[in-house]
Amino acid sequence: MINPRTQELKNSRAESWEPKIAAFLCNWCSYAGADLAGTSRREYPPNIRIIRLPCSGRVNPLFVLKCLMDGADGVLIAGCHTGDCHYSEGNYYARRRFAILKKLFEFLGIDPRRFQMAWVSASEGDKWVKVVKELVEEIKKAGPILAKS
Amino acid sequence: MIEELRNKARELLKTKQVEAVIGYQRASDGLSAIPCVIRSEEEAGRLIWDAACVYNLCGYLKDFRAKKLGIVAKACDVRAMIVLISENQLNRDDVFIIGMECCGVVDEKRARVSGRDGSDISSADKCKSCASCVPLAYDCLIKEKREKAKVSEDADKDKYEPVRKLEAKSLSEKSKSWKDEFKRCIRCYACRQVCPMCYCPRCVADQFMPVWFSKAGGIEGNFSWNVARAMHLAGRCIDCGECERACPVGIPLRDINRKIEKDIKELFGYEAGMKTDAKPFLACFDKNDPEDFIK
Numbered sequence: 001m002i003n004p005r006t007q008e009l010k011n012s013r014a015e016s017w018e019p020k021i022a023a024f025l026c027n028w029c030s031y032a033g034a035d036l037a038g039t040s041r042r043e044y045p046p047n048i049r050i051i052r053l054p055c056s057g058r059v060n061p062l063f064v065l066k067c068l069m070d071g072a073d074g075v076l077i078a079g080c081h082t083g084d085c086h087y088s089e090g091n092y093y094a095r096r097r098f099a100i101l102k103k104l105f106e107f108l109g110i111d112p113r114r115f116q117m118a119w120v121s122a123s124e125g126d127k128w129v130k131v132v133k134e135l136v137e138e139i140k141k142a143g144p145i146l147a148k149s
Numbered sequence: 150m151i152e153e154l155r156n157k158a159r160e161l162l163k164t165k166q167v168e169a170v171i172g173y174q175r176a177s178d179g180l181s182a183i184p185c186v187i188r189s190e191e192e193a194g195r196l197i198w199d200a201a202c203v204y205n206l207c208g209y210l211k212d213f214r215a216k217k218l219g220i221v222a223k224a225c226d227v228r229a230m231i232v233l234i235s236e237n238q239l240n241r242d243d244v245f246i247i248g249m250e251c252c253g254v255v256d257e258k259r260a261r262v263s264g265r266d267g268s269d270i271s272s273a274d275k276c277k278s279c280a281s282c283v284p285l286a287y288d289c290l291i292k293e294k295r296e297k298a299k300v301s302e303d304a305d306k307d308k309y310e311p312v313r314k315l316e317a318k319s320l321s322e323k324s325k326s327w328k329d330e331f332k333r334c335i336r337c338y339a340c341r342q343v344c345p346m347c348y349c350p351r352c353v354a355d356q357f358m359p360v361w362f363s364k365a366g367g368i369e370g371n372f373s374w375n376v377a378r379a380m381h382l383a384g385r386c387i388d389c390g391e392c393e394r395a396c397p398v399g400i401p402l403r404d405i406n407r408k409i410e411k412d413i414k415e416l417f418g419y420e421a422g423m424k425t426d427a428k429p430f431l432a433c434f435d436k437n438d439p440e441d442f443i444k
Contacts, residue, residue: 061380062353062361069362069369082436092434095443096417100383102442103412104376107316107405109324118444131444 019073019139021048023132024063026056028086029121030078036125044129045136048076055079056117057090061101064115071146074114074139078131081119091119113138114145151198153291154221157247158193161219167245170219171209173202181257184209196221198291203254203273205229205389207345210239219245223254225275227284228387228422229345236385236429238348248287253279257394274403275390278308286425309411315404327372333398334371336364340378340392340402346385353377379405384413384430387422 025031031052037044049072053059056079064075077098079091098117106112116138118131158170174185174195182201186209187193198221206220207229222230227246233239253276283290307313315323338354341347353361354374362373378392379402388410392402413419416439419430 062377065373065376066361069373082440089434092436092438093431095438095440096434097383097431099416099439099442100409100412101380104379104405104409106320107323107408108327108372108376109320109322111320116444117442134444 017144019047019136019144020071021074021076021135021139022067022072023048023050023076023078024053024056024059025050025120026058026079026086026091027052027054029080029084030056030118030128032122033078033120033124033128036122037128038125040125042125042129044132047136047139048132055085055087055090056094057085057087057092059094059098061097064098064101068110068114068145073142073145074116074135076131076135077117078120078128079117081121084121111142113142150291150293151196154198154247154249155193155196157289157291158187158196158219159190161245162187162190162193167217167219169213169216170196170221170247171206171213172196172221172247173198173204173206198249200253200255200272202249203257203394205345205391207233208343210244211348215240215243217243217245219247221247221249222284222287223249223251224281224284225279225387225389226345227286229389231286231422231425232346232385232387232429233348234425235427246284246287246289248284248290250291250293251282252293253277273390273394275388285423309407312404312408312411316408328368330400331371331375332368334366334375334400335398336366336371336374337397339395339397343391343395344382345389345391346382346387353381375400375402375405378402379409382406383409384419385421386410 025034031050034050056077059077067075077094079094080086082091082095085091102112102115105115116135120128120131158172161167161170168188170187170193172185172187173182175197176183180201182197182199182203184204184206185195187196205226206222207226210218210220210230210233227248230239230244230246234241253272256273282293341352341354354377361377363370386406386409388403388406390403392406396402410421413430417430417435421430
């Protein structure tokens with residue numbers, strides 16, 4: 001299900017494979033939360049590539065799809081807890097949208113561990129570390145996306 | 150019933166209530182029905198109505214925006230119109246719905262195989278799980294006289310049973326079977342063109358900046374296209390089955406659409422096109438929406 005070029009790259013690195021994970025973080029809570037984890041000198045796996053967005057409601061299902069198709073082994077979306085959205089309701093829309101996408105992925109045979117969502121507030125540096133550690137563990141178990149498909 | 154329909158069309162055109170009536174006429178094969186636009190009283194005799202009237206004509210309404218139109222519509226077609234109205238794509242006052250009581254339409258592909266005598270014409274799959282023969286909204290209703298319009302016998306059964314069976318398969322089985330299905334996709338976009346809900350002036354599949362997925366026919370682009378199409382129909386698809394009917398390679402698109410339809414019904418209690426005053430599914434939310442999948 002992936003482009004042959006990416007497949008080649010993957011194979012060449014198969015032995016020392018480390019998952020690559022794209023993470024979409026909302027600017028107001030989760031990005032600040034991840035920042036807090038950093039400034040508090042908390043350690044967590046470096047497999048995550050953070051993309052900062054104004055709001056979790058900004059995430060288009062196409063973003064997730066493109067990441068997975070272009071070789072990301074997993075995608076994480078993190079936003080404010082419900083009720084805390086800087087724009088009042090953006091995360092409510094995101095929640096609906098991705099509840100459906102997650103179920104659809106599973107139906108079409110994509111490992112549900114590859115696509116996850118979390119609410120991380122600006123004060124939850126510890127939660128961010130926990131979320132990332134668990135995610136990386138799970139994706140390591142799920143293996144490289146290309147080998148599976 | 151057909152005469153009643155033709156008379157109604159004549160009356161509408163004569164009194165200038167509508168500029169044209171969109172309906173069905175007999176195709177040159179003498180058996181199937183094709184869409185037609187009736188613009189004058191004299192032409193109204195071309196209109197027909199029977200189980201061959203498979204197409205969902207709502208797509209044409211988008212081509213005639215801001216004109217007063219009459220349209221011949223089955224229950225499922227009217228649901229599509231309700232969604233279009235809720236999305237401000239259609240003005241309810243611009244359309245005169247000639248609602249048809251419907252006993253189900255034929256499965257076009259199977260009918261073609263069974264031959265012209267029509268001895269073994271079974272109804273389309275979508276009709277087997279349809280519980281409504283009378284449209285939810287109409288300006289005039291044309292009743293079925295020949296036989297009492299009956300609700301399909303299967304309608305009481307769990308209509309999502311086929312979806313549940315697919316869901317129960319293992320992840321690798323699902324991955325393999327869908328890969329095999331999508332491999333055949335030739336990206337003709339017939340599913341999009343025929344869909345009454347696809348009205349974007351520029352489809353994501355045609356965009357160049359950014360290129361959301363590969364335009365070449367390959368499994369990865371095909372997979373992305375089919376997921377994107379399904380997601381864009383989430384909470385909007387009314388299961389008219391046109392995409393699956395139009396698909397030249399026979400990908401079971403309705404299975405995907407119905408999977409999403411089922412999840413939305415079970416998780417959020419929402420059904421597209423069932424309420425005339427409902428907001429579009431993804432343009433609204435409930436504070437108590439389930440979030441057990443979120444950490």
